[in-house]
Amino acid sequence: GNSVTQMEGPVTLSEEAFLTINCTYTATGYPSLFWYVQYPGEGLQLLLKATKADDKGSNKGFEATYRKETTSFHLEKGSVQVSDSAVYFCALRNTNTGNQFYFGTGTSLTVIP
Amino acid sequence: EAQVTQNPRYLITVTGKKLTVTCSQNMNHEYMSWYRQDPGLGLRQIYYSMNVEVTDKGDVPEGYKVSRKEKRNFPLILESPSPNQTSLYFCASSFPQGPQHFGDGTRLSIL
Numbered sequence: 001g002n003s004v005t006q007m008e009g010p011v012t013l014s015e016e017a018f019l020t021i022n023c024t025y026t027a028t029g030y031p032s033l034f035w036y037v038q039y040p041g042e043g044l045q046l047l048l049k050a051t052k053a054d055d056k057g058s059n060k061g062f063e064a065t066y067r068k069e070t071t072s073f074h075l076e077k078g079s080v081q082v083s084d085s086a087v088y089f090c091a092l093r094n095t096n097t098g099n100q101f102y103f104g105t106g107t108s109l110t111v112i113p
Numbered sequence: 114e115a116q117v118t119q120n121p122r123y124l125i126t127v128t129g130k131k132l133t134v135t136c137s138q139n140m141n142h143e144y145m146s147w148y149r150q151d152p153g154l155g156l157r158q159i160y161y162s163m164n165v166e167v168t169d170k171g172d173v174p175e176g177y178k179v180s181r182k183e184k185r186n187f188p189l190i191l192e193s194p195s196p197n198q199t200s201l202y203f204c205a206s207s208f209p210q211g212p213q214h215f216g217d218g219t220r221l222s223i224l
Contacts, residue, residue, distance in 0.1 A: 044203065049212055
């Protein structure tokens with residue numbers, strides 16, 4: 001079946017630190033992969049996406065590369081800011097198996113000044 | 114402005130009193146879905162709809178109903194709410210192969 005596994009949180013970093021949030025997936029075929037961000041009191045917003053192997057999604061300094069060989073889509077940012085404090089969700093969509101979305105459990109990030 | 118609109122944003126009610134949470138999108142999306150978000154469990158899909166008059170169960174459909182009579186609307190119905198349905202609910206929509214757009218959420222408390 002389809003599933004997404006994210007690293008457990010919460011994650012606390014100092015401003016300007018390097019961020020990695022791990023995400024691995026299980027799926028048949030070639031799903032599309034997404035990272036969503038949820039700021040306090042808000043809905044989820046698309047952060048970045050990748051639709052095929054070796055694609056790199058990027059937005060607002062965040063990056064993630066679709067790695068078919070390791071079934072991973074890790075989120076990275078070189079220098080986090082306090083405003084990046086949020087919950088981050090990894091997700092996949094598999095048009096081969098019903099086109100549903102599957103989300104990870106979310107990773108809470110707090111950036112301290 | 115492209116958006117997914119949920120109402121109400123907050124609701125406190127009592128066990129057994131039927132309620133409906135409305136969801137409307139203005140992007141002409143075929144796909145719509147409902148999720149609930151609970152601490153430590155992430156997002157769990159309740160129901161989804163591929164198009165008008167086409168709905169299907171997600172991972173946690175028990176105690177919920179949906180309908181899709183029009184493309185833009187996808188209401189979530191709790192016929193007889195119970196305290197274990199206290200949660201934060203999100204509606205989302207998308208084109209068949211695109212990313213989902215989410216509403217701002219509805220916080221339900223069932224006493």
